[in-house]
Amino acid sequence: MKPIRVAIVEDNVEVRESWAALLESTTGMECVCVCGTSGEALVKLPPLRPDVILMDLNLPDLPGTECTRQLRVLAPDSQILVVTAYADNQMVFQALQCGANGYLLKRTSSEELIAAILDVTQGGVPMTGEIARRVIEAFRKPAPTPGDTTDLSPRELEILQLVAQGYANKEVADRLNLSFDTVRTRLKRIYEKLHVRSRAGATSKYLQNVNRLGPDTKSKP
Numbered sequence: 001m002k003p004i005r006v007a008i009v010e011d012n013v014e015v016r017e018s019w020a021a022l023l024e025s026t027t028g029m030e031c032v033c034v035c036g037t038s039g040e041a042l043v044k045l046p047p048l049r050p051d052v053i054l055m056d057l058n059l060p061d062l063p064g065t066e067c068t069r070q071l072r073v074l075a076p077d078s079q080i081l082v083v084t085a086y087a088d089n090q091m092v093f094q095a096l097q098c099g100a101n102g103y104l105l106k107r108t109s110s111e112e113l114i115a116a117i118l119d120v121t122q123g124g125v126p127m128t129g130e131i132a133r134r135v136i137e138a139f140r141k142p143a144p145t146p147g148d149t150t151d152l153s154p155r156e157l158e159i160l161q162l163v164a165q166g167y168a169n170k171e172v173a174d175r176l177n178l179s180f181d182t183v184r185t186r187l188k189r190i191y192e193k194l195h196v197r198s199r200a201g202a203t204s205k206y207l208q209n210v211n212r213l214g215p216d217t218k219s220k221p
Helices: 015-023 038-048 064-074 089-097 110-121 128-141 153-163 169-176 180-194 199-213
Strands: 003-010 031-034 052-055 079-084 102-105
Touching: 003 015, 003 038, 015 110, 031 153, 038 064, 038 169, 052 064, 064 079, 064 089, 079 089, 079 110, 089 102, 089 128, 089 169, 102 110, 102 128, 102 169, 110 128, 153 169, 153 180, 153 199, 180 199
Parallel strands: 003 031, 003 052, 052 079, 079 102
Antiparallel strands: none
């Protein structure tokens, strides 16, 4: 039976040497390449076509997410397993959107890492428990509808609330201790998020959301 061919993309020398030694000591697996940068990985890995790529996200040149995205095109048959210290939602979803086949945290034990490599070659999507829970929770949350005021930042919502009450830009700036130009720039961004082109359109969206979400969304100047 052919061994599982694994490549490593990790800038920390000790970590990648530890992973390489683990793979070489594991029956049915072999380490075919170690890379310290995304650039090195993008050159070396496509011709090798490893079965699995262990991918760090914090790399000194291109981020691991971008390396993952490019390798998904250059080495489409390789399974990319992110192994990183980052546990925040933004990094998790960015990595998955870029084509990662699994997401582990670096505190994963050697036994769990080997099990994850086996799993991903068999069509699984291995994830550290904490990461899997975050993904599930994200899917449980209803997606905001286009033009939903929940897309606005707290400051943008404050500005919109005052605009909806009829305040002019100068008055909004005075009440919120902002410059006139800042208010105007923020309003343009609010229009983009709400998919409207005018103060009237923004006010209409705001009132629709107040009616849908309840009085707690109303302004408290």
